[in-house]
Amino acid sequence: MTWVNAVVQGLLLGGVYALYACGLSLVFGVLRIVNLAHGDLTVLAAFLALVVGQALGVHPLLTLLVVVPALAAAGYALQHAVLFPALRGGELAPLLVTFGLSVVLQNLLLEAFSADTRSLPAGTLGTAGLALTDLLSVGWLAVLTLGVAVAVLVGLQLLISRTAIGRAMRATSDDPETAQLMGLDDRKVYAVATAIAFATIAVAGVFSGMRGTFTPTLGPQLLIFAFEAVIIGGLGSLWGTLVGGLVLGVAQTVGAQIQPSYGVLAGHLVFLAVLAARPGGILRRAERR
Amino acid sequence: MNTGLTPLLRLVDVDAWYGHFQALRGIDLTVHDGETVAVIGANGAGKTTLLRSVMGTVTLSPQSRVELAGVELGSRRPHERVREGVTLVPEGRKLFPSLTVRENLEIAATRARGRWDLDSVYDLFPNLPLLARRAAGSLSGGEQQAVAIGRGLVANPRVLMLDEVSLGLAPVVVERLYGALAEIASSGMTMLVVEQDVGQALRIAKTVLCLRAGATVLAAPAAEVTAAAVTAAYFGASA
Amino acid sequence: MTDAHIVRHTRTSRVATGVVVPLVVVLAALPYYAPGSVTRLLVDLFALVVLASMWNLLAGYGGMISVGQQGFLGIGAYTVLVADLVGLDPFLAVPIAALVAGLVALPTSFLVFRLYGGYFAIGTWVVAEVFRLLTVEVGAVGGGSGASVTGLSAYAPALRGAVIYWCALAALVAAVGGVFLLMRSRLGLALTAIRDEPTAADSLGVEVRSAKRIVFVLAAAGCGVAGAIIVLDSLRVQPDSVYGVQWSAFMIFMVVIGGLGTIEGPVIGAIVFFALQQLLSPFGSWYLVVLGAVAVLAALFARRGLFGLLTRGGDVRLFPTGYRVRAPTEAST
Numbered sequence: 036m037t038w039v040n041a042v043v044q045g046l047l048l049g050g051v052y053a054l055y056a057c058g059l060s061l062v063f064g065v066l067r068i069v070n071l072a073h074g075d076l077t078v079l080a081a082f083l084a085l086v087v088g089q090a091l092g093v094h095p096l097l098t099l100l101v102v103v104p105a106l107a108a109a110g111y112a113l114q115h116a117v118l119f120p121a122l123r124g125g126e127l128a129p130l131l132v133t134f135g136l137s138v139v140l141q142n143l144l145l146e147a148f149s150a151d152t153r154s155l156p157a158g159t160l161g162t163a164g165l166a167l168t169d170l171l172s173v174g175w176l177a178v179l180t181l182g183v184a185v186a187v188l189v190g191l192q193l194l195i196s197r198t199a200i201g202r203a204m205r206a207t208s209d210d211p212e213t214a215q216l217m218g219l220d221d222r223k224v225y226a227v228a229t230a231i232a233f234a235t236i237a238v239a240g241v242f243s244g245m246r247g248t249f250t251p252t253l254g255p256q257l258l259i260f261a262f263e264a265v266i267i268g269g270l271g272s273l274w275g276t277l278v279g280g281l282v283l284g285v286a287q288t289v290g291a292q293i294q295p296s297y298g299v300l301a302g303h304l305v306f307l308a309v310l311a312a313r314p315g316g317i318l319r320r321a322e323r324r
Numbered sequence: 325m326n327t328g329l330t331p332l333l334r335l336v337d338v339d340a341w342y343g344h345f346q347a348l349r350g351i352d353l354t355v356h357d358g359e360t361v362a363v364i365g366a367n368g369a370g371k372t373t374l375l376r377s378v379m380g381t382v383t384l385s386p387q388s389r390v391e392l393a394g395v396e397l398g399s400r401r402p403h404e405r406v407r408e409g410v411t412l413v414p415e416g417r418k419l420f421p422s423l424t425v426r427e428n429l430e431i432a433a434t435r436a437r438g439r440w441d442l443d444s445v446y447d448l449f450p451n452l453p454l455l456a457r458r459a460a461g462s463l464s465g466g467e468q469q470a471v472a473i474g475r476g477l478v479a480n481p482r483v484l485m486l487d488e489v490s491l492g493l494a495p496v497v498v499e500r501l502y503g504a505l506a507e508i509a510s511s512g513m514t515m516l517v518v519e520q521d522v523g524q525a526l527r528i529a530k531t532v533l534c535l536r537a538g539a540t541v542l543a544a545p546a547a548e549v550t551a552a553a554v555t556a557a558y559f560g561a562s563a
Numbered sequence: 564m565t566d567a568h569i570v571r572h573t574r575t576s577r578v579a580t581g582v583v584v585p586l587v588v589v590l591a592a593l594p595y596y597a598p599g600s601v602t603r604l605l606v607d608l609f610a611l612v613v614l615a616s617m618w619n620l621l622a623g624y625g626g627m628i629s630v631g632q633q634g635f636l637g638i639g640a641y642t643v644l645v646a647d648l649v650g651l652d653p654f655l656a657v658p659i660a661a662l663v664a665g666l667v668a669l670p671t672s673f674l675v676f677r678l679y680g681g682y683f684a685i686g687t688w689v690v691a692e693v694f695r696l697l698t699v700e701v702g703a704v705g706g707g708s709g710a711s712v713t714g715l716s717a718y719a720p721a722l723r724g725a726v727i728y729w730c731a732l733a734a735l736v737a738a739v740g741g742v743f744l745l746m747r748s749r750l751g752l753a754l755t756a757i758r759d760e761p762t763a764a765d766s767l768g769v770e771v772r773s774a775k776r777i778v779f780v781l782a783a784a785g786c787g788v789a790g791a792i793i794v795l796d797s798l799r800v801q802p803d804s805v806y807g808v809q810w811s812a813f814m815i816f817m818v819v820i821g822g823l824g825t826i827e828g829p830v831i832g833a834i835v836f837f838a839l840q841q842l843l844s845p846f847g848s849w850y851l852v853v854l855g856a857v858a859v860l861a862a863l864f865a866r867r868g869l870f871g872l873l874t875r876g877g878d879v880r881l882f883p884t885g886y887r888v889r890a891p892t893e894a895s896t
């Protein structure tokens with residue numbers, strides 16, 4: 036039963052990882068750059084929710100109303116001011132820029148909030164659960180998080196496949212130069228994509244802040260988990276990202292069941308195994324396009 | 325009718341540069357409203373660069389002027405030029421491979437409806453409706469070129485520029501596509517057509533411009549251009 | 564019009580030969596007349612120069628951005644500890660550290676080379692994390708808290724300091740000189756081709772991969788040596804410190820500031836970084852905030868780094884690696 040429990044908890048944890056990952060996946064899918072500050076932005080969102088929640092005395096879920104638009108605006112501005120100019124500097128510049136940003140964010144957070152461990156007070160939502168059997172129960176917050184992850188991914192999928200801006204994103208991702216020739220403003224398309232990605236980062240930050248603890252230096256860890264979820268599931272596939280998050284979550288909880296210190300390591304090893312055996316991700320069919 | 329007298333697209337003393345390499349030298353060109361101008365020349369003569377100078381994707385010397393309906397395009401970015409009313413059907417079609425045929429058309433369609441919309445493009449190329457849901461990357465070359473032309477049309481440009489429509493296509497397919505281009509021209513569209521296939525180009529053009537090594541070596545009404553003149557312009561006077 | 568001719572030397576490079584060789588000699592003699600505090604500082608600086616040169620070799624010449632070089636640094640550090648534990652002379656462990664790190668890098672390359680660009684960067688990072696997490700599980704090397712190197716107590720403190728210093732100097736000369744020679748070799752030519760014309764180099768697919776693999780292994784070996792020297796200097800290994808991702812931040816900073824893709828850039832960058840570190844470390848995290856911001860600005864606005872700014876427009880090359888075509892007298896531009 037403990038193993039079943041480990042798998043169930045792993046799936047629920049995977050919801051958090053899928054949430055972390057969808058912003059990374061979206062930015063890579065459209066802009067073809069990997070945002071190395073992704074994890075730190077997630078942590079920033081959690082701290083923002085903490086501050087807003089304390090200032091207004093509201094539940095963390097309500098802070099989403101502030102944190103999501105704030106991060107979306109930050110994403111739009113960041114894309115315009117920093118990432119777009121960096122895109123012209125070849126492959127290296129965006130990586131260097133986002134890495135520098137990661138260092139800056141992390142240390143600003145350290146200065147502002149010290150290295151203390153925090154969490155967002157979820158109240159009864161955080162403690163209440165549903166007993167499935169005598170030995171197996173799931174927390175409502177965990178279930179809600181997984182549900183939100185699925186909803187965000189479905190929403191993104193619909194946005195990308197059904198809407199005009201989604202079509203513009205796909206076209207720009209296919210061929211940015213021709214997209215401009217067809218009247219698309221690449222700068223704006225990128226900025227909107229980044230804003231949407233940052234909105235998902237805000238959601239991820241708030242939910243992971245409620246589910247667990249965070250410190251200013253947690254960002255790199257989150258980036259790695261998000262990255263592993265993306266690669267395990269297969270690049271460029273949002274469903275893959277969900278599956279990748281779930282696989283990573285289960286690997287970690289099952290590893291931790293063997294021995295607590297093996298949790299994260301087990302996740303890394305599963306990632307490396309997928310990379311070795313199925314570099315296109317576990318959902319990708321064997322043949323290459 | 326005096327449509328032929330209004331200059332719509334005007335290039336004055338255009339020098340274009342790729343880094344330190346000068347690809348165009350002092351090009352002057354006027355395309356009048358409703359007319360079709362063909363640009364011919366050997367590979368590397370600068371034909372594509374000429375079109376790029378209109379779209380703003382190549383560096384021009386400061387004195388070079390590109391005007392659309394009297395508006396200097398100057399420092400405008402490519403997508404802004406599209407809004408001003410000039411569209412390029414690029415060399416090699418350049419469809420968005422992961423988008424469907426329909427999406428490829430929709431992406432360029434202007435909200436302000438003009439003569440051209442998806443339906444009129446489907447009328448022009450009757451095989452496209454059947455392909456509408458297919459990924460553009462999976463089409464044949466001729467089908468792709470039809471979509472690319474359609475994509476240019478639905479933007480309802482004032483000037484439609486086409487770069488080597490016939491490239492890599494079978495003669496029958498080229499024949500059909502030029503039939504469509506003739507139809508587009510007769511609808512009143514102003515066109516600037518780059519073509520290696522001189523015969524096809526002369527078929528629809530009123531004026532011909534021949535480039536060699538980035539410079540104009542021949543500019544004449546299509547009706548007055550002889551095969552000998554073209555050959556001479558293509559390969560240099562001594563040929 | 565005179566013919567273009569191909570030269571390797573610039574006037575400055577000839578001067579440099581006259582400067583570099585005596586400089587190395589002077590540096591080598593330093594322990595005889597400088598106090599131990601100076602040589603100790605220089606050991607830190609030299610290790611940084613080695614790290615910066617290795618990262619530059621990877622990114623500037625190999626086109627690979629790694630955020631996981633601390634993995635090899637840690638392996639080098641732990642090699643010293645293991646050598647010490649089995650009774651080997653810790654100094655002997657320095658070349659062994661290079662070997663071990665290089666050997667580990669070879670199979671690693673087969674995994675991470677499946678990733679490109681930014682994903683390659685994070686992939687190397689995951690590998691470094693795996694090294695750390697595995698190391699922490701080994702009780703014999705102190706687990707999560709690390710261990711001290713004891714074998715050096717056999718040496719008199721002054722001699723120990725001098726030998727560590729010479730090791731660091733030798734590593735520096737080997738790293739900078741090695742990159743220099745490598746870039747002048749056939750491999751260097753291939754790498755320059757990859758960097759300048761990735762699509763053309765694609766047609767040489769296999770050769771490109773093996774050239775990159777060699778670079779990856781060599782850079783890992785260099786980072787292993789740096790790790791070994793850092794441990795010899797501090798006499799203590801802590802997994803979170805030697806495997807810390809901040810090493811990658813430092814390497815990136817040094818190379819970007821100094822000038823990516825030049826031999827001189829990383830050296831300049833390491834000196835600047837070292838000076839900043841000494842000056843700003845009292846300011847805690849603010850110092851890293853400044854470093855990060857400067858790196859962002861440099862990546863955006865000064866792509867060729869300080870060395871690029873210093874040599875703007877001029878043909879200044881202390882270490883000429885490429886062949887340059889001397890333009891015929893006819894004016895260019």
Ligand SMILES: Nc1ncnc2c1ncn2[C@@H]1O[C@H](COP(=O)(O)OP(=O)(O)O)[C@@H](O)[C@H]1O
Binds near residue numbers: 345347369
């Ligand atoms: N992106 C580029 N960079 C450098 N040179 C270019 C580039 N594109 C074209 N050229 C050069 O400019 C000249 C004109 O090219 P182009 O306009 O494409 O010729 P055409 O379309 O007539 O075949 C050629 O010599 C070509 O090599």
Ligand SMILES: [Mg+2]
Binds near residue numbers: 371372373415488
């Ligand atoms: Mg051309």
